Amino acid sequence: VFDVYVAEQGFRSLWRGNSATVIRCIPNQALNMLFRDKFRITLLDGIDWRDRPFRFVLGNLAAGGAGGALTLLVVYPLDLARTRLAVERVDSVRNISQCFSLVSANEGLPGLYRGFCASLVFTVVSRAVFFGIFDSIRLSMDEQRRRRLSFFTTWSLAQASLIVSSLLCYPLDTVRRHLMMEAGQSKKLYKNQFECWKGILYNEGPKALYKGALTNSLRCTSGALILAVYYEVLKYL
Structure with a gap:
């Protein structure tokens, strides 16, 4: 794969779509944690995992999925641009604005949300699994023990949860990316x-x-790192 991209489009092609990924990452992670925390407070207020373990896990799953759904509604056009730029081999599409212009010209503003339903299914399920595992394990500890968790331990837990989520939900991700690639195309499969x-x-x-x-699961590190940093900072607030 590396050889094909480098031979056909040059070494810089390996970083195509990276700017859209970076721009998307900041609001995506921030909104994910904000919405998830709000939903978790609402759904799990007064719920002790020792007394109601099923409700506790279900609440964490629901909070993660709902937070992911609201976040996707905001950042989806950037997600679409990131996917298109990463794999598109047409020279006329070189940056985010050109991608938006191409899609809007052919399909209007609704085209920027092409494949949204498939992405919504993927996001809700993957965020629910990820935060459901991470929060259920972390919050089952007492507060004193949670504050003693090292950065590496928190990151390892987040990374393991993310890998499990990405592997379980990858078929949904495959379908959503196929539909995203049809945005702006006159003929759709x-x-x-x-x-x-x-x-x-x-x-x-x-x-x-x-x-x-496998490659996708190995690259899913930014979300785990940001989550670990987030909880590390909270220790000192």
Whole structure:
């Protein structure tokens, strides 16, 4: 893969879409944690995990999923641009503004939310699994023990939760990226999520749903690091 990209588009092509990723990362992580904390306070107010463990875990799953859904509504156009720029081989699409212009010209503003429903399913499930695992384990500890957790321990827990989430939900991610790539295209292969699932399975087989899953799980470090830094800073506030 590296050789193909470098040979066809040059070494700089390996960083295509990186600016959109960086710009998206800041509001995405900030809003994720803000909304998740708000939902968690509402859903788990007065709930002790020792007395109601099922409600405790379910509340963490719901808070993570709901927070992810609201965040996606805000940052989705940047997510679409990031995906398109990373894999698009057309020279006319070089940056975020050009990507937005191309999509808007062909489909209008609704085109910037092409594939949103598929992304919503992926985001809700993946955020629910990630924060459900992380928060359920972390909050099952008493407050004194939580404050003693080292940065490395918190990061390791977050990273493990993120890897589990990314591997479990990767087929959903594959479908959403396929639909994103059709934004701004005059001819579309898939009308909806169902057709996309059917097309991938029929044309490429079940393994195609997990193509790139290992690489994706290894690169999912920024979210875990930001979460670890967030809780490390809270110790001193």
